[in-house]
Amino acid sequence: MIVNSALNVDPADRGHLLTEQANPRSAQLDQLSSLELVDLFNQEDQRTLEAIAGARDALAAAIDAATEALRQGGRLFYVGAGTSGRLGVLDAAECPPTFCTPPDLVQGIIAGGAGALVKSSEGLEDVAEDGAAAIAQRNVQAQDVVVGITAGGTTPYVQGAIAAARDRGATTVLIACVPADQVPTEAAIDIRLLVGPELLAGSTRLKAGTVTKMALNILSTGVMVRLGKVYGNRMVDVAVTNTKLRDRALRILCDLTDLDRPAAAALLDRSNQQVKLALMMHLGQLDAEAASERLAQHQGRLRPALEVGEL
Structure with a gap:
């Protein structure tokens, strides 16, 4: 009752x-x-x-x-x-x-x-x-x-x-x-x-x-x-499921790296359309597998994962 x-x-x-x-x-x-x-x-x-x-x-x-x-x-x-x-x-x-x-x-x-x-x-x-x-x-x-x-x-x-x-x-x-x-x-x-x-x-x-x-x-x-799904004020776990969201993903990558749009697009494709993974790969100078492992070690939180690489 x-x-x-x-x-x-x-x-x-x-x-x-x-x-x-x-x-x-x-x-x-x-x-x-x-x-x-x-x-x-x-x-x-x-x-x-x-x-x-x-x-x-x-x-x-x-x-x-x-x-x-x-x-x-x-x-x-x-x-x-x-x-x-x-x-x-x-x-x-x-x-x-x-x-x-x-x-x-x-x-x-x-x-x-x-x-x-x-x-x-x-x-x-x-x-x-x-x-x-x-x-x-x-x-x-x-x-x-x-x-x-x-x-x-x-x-x-x-x-x-x-x-x-x-x-x-x-x-x-x-x-x-x-x-x-x-x-x-x-x-x-x-x-x-x-x-x-x-x-x-x-x-x-x-x-x-x-x-x-x-x-x-x-x-x-x-x-x-x-939970680490945001880096700065960017939605780095955004699901790239349509043209608008792919454009947003590319702008995030361009804004947070030194890449131009074609290079950002290539990086996004190598990361299987995962913005956070792409950032970890580029900023951490890691391949996709190593970047994925680094993120997993830090519960998917990009900032602490990157900070470890700076030590």
């Missing part, structure tokens, strides 16, 4: 949640001109930056926990429903092309499955047992990290997933846009993104959605940086 304090919020009390309150600054929303609407949205969106700053310690803790989990062979899961679920799936889907991660390393779970990505299925968020079943289906283990995303904090599907993941020993994270005193959590890491009431009351695809996307950007990118 799934038990969590957030699931016990009386529906009659949900109107008191921060995400459900009416915003006094938009009381005349339906009377504004288009320009006034744009200006008001712009003013309100400034609050997303403040919310991220207010959650900086919790975000850093989540980065540290997920980094360590992935280093130990674990996985990172995002779980949500509606907009929150779509944002989690989006962030997970962008990791393989950006960082060349295996598709199962970062996974997005949304109530209703793939169909809910393009068609509203919000009614499916109300069953905590379904969230728990999704965790069981993916065989979540103690070395995994499960991030529950729910703007109002009360989504049963998400809370069921968090409870099930906690029972399996996984590290749990909650991302919500309501204060902890409104909806407490038993998640190990508690990220509260307090952007205040929406301009359109209750429409959490607005500020809450924006700040959630910002937090996920920080979390996933921060983890990949810590």
Whole structure:
């Protein structure tokens, strides 16, 4: 049986949640001109930056926990429903092309499955047992990290997933846009993104959605940086799977070496389209096999692998 304090919020009390309150600054929303609407949205969106700053310690803790989990062979899961679920799936889907991660390393779970990505299925968020079943289906283990995303904090599907993941020993994270005193959590890491009431009351695809996307950007990118998939500010593990990404790979090689574009292209081909390996080969003056071994000795982190060669 799934038990969590957030699931016990009386529906009659949900109107008191921060995400459900009416915003006094938009009381005349339906009377504004288009320009006034744009200006008001712009003013309100400034609050997303403040919310991220207010959650900086919790975000850093989540980065540290997920980094360590992935280093130990674990996985990172995002779980949500509606907009929150779509944002989690989006962030997970962008990791393989950006960082060349295996598709199962970062996974997005949304109530209703793939169909809910393009068609509203919000009614499916109300069953905590379904969230728990999704965790069981993916065989979540103690070395995994499960991030529950729910703007109002009360989504049963998400809370069921968090409870099930906690029972399996996984590290749990909650991302919500309501204060902890409104909806407490038993998640190990508690990220509260307090952007205040929406301009359109209750429409959490607005500020809450924006700040959630910002937090996920920080979390996933921060983890990949810590795992060595970035050199300087370049995505050296980018998957070279189309013309645009090959062009990006070549620009990275040209910028970080003394090579011109044809020479960079030849190097990229010799490295089997692996930018990091190509850089290790060129900067370390190694062949592909030796460069690959050097990177493996340093858990795929280019900078320490290069520094060893300088000693």
